[in-house]
Amino acid sequence: MGTPAQRLESERATYPAMQVDEILVWRNWLRLHEAEYDRFDYNVRIGTGVDPGPAFPDNIRKSAIAIRSLRLDAVGYKAGAPTIFEVKRRAGPENVGQLLTYSSVWQAQQLSAVPPKLFLVASDVTSHILPLVHQSNIQIELVPTDFSFLSPFASRRQPT
């Protein structure tokens, strides 16, 4: 019986910053909106990674550097203008903070000519964050998603 990681192996390779449930949410969002963007970049790392030094084996060193940088779920481009996406099963306060942090670092590193737009994609949301989401000019979209594919009993089912 395959684990969720095995059943979504190819999708995980495409969207490495996302958890398996987030991949399902993102796939549903893409079905609705993919054509609105020119392209998407995944696994985009920003910020400064900290190198633990050559005393560590190469694989450990690379992993440590990767963990200490910021990893964006997805960045979409429309006529050269970037949109940073955060994808969650249930969006909460920490995700607003994540997006604002990403935006700040992105602009500090001057990664684009225009500031990035921010977009929260989720299947559900903690309603308390909505006022701040709107104040912060974060776009949010809730995408109904069936997570039964992740059940251990769904291993023989095809993803929809």
Add this chain to the structure above:
Amino acid sequence: MSKSPTGIIPEALMFPAKKALVIQFLKELPVHGDDKVDLLVGWARMVGVTVNSSTRRAVRFSGTDRTPFPSPPTAP
């Protein structure tokens, strides 16, 4: 919180039976203890298992933020 382990924890360890090796891998990583726990929980979600609090604590305490106890002074 959990972090996606994809691209950080080796793909060969993305199986429930590799739990001990994942813990060993995380303990060796020179990063903050909370980051290690986020990765452990992310790994567990992906492979469909749970990790108990003692395992999380053991991984967290191997973090770079948990400095080892100083060695006792040696007698002259």
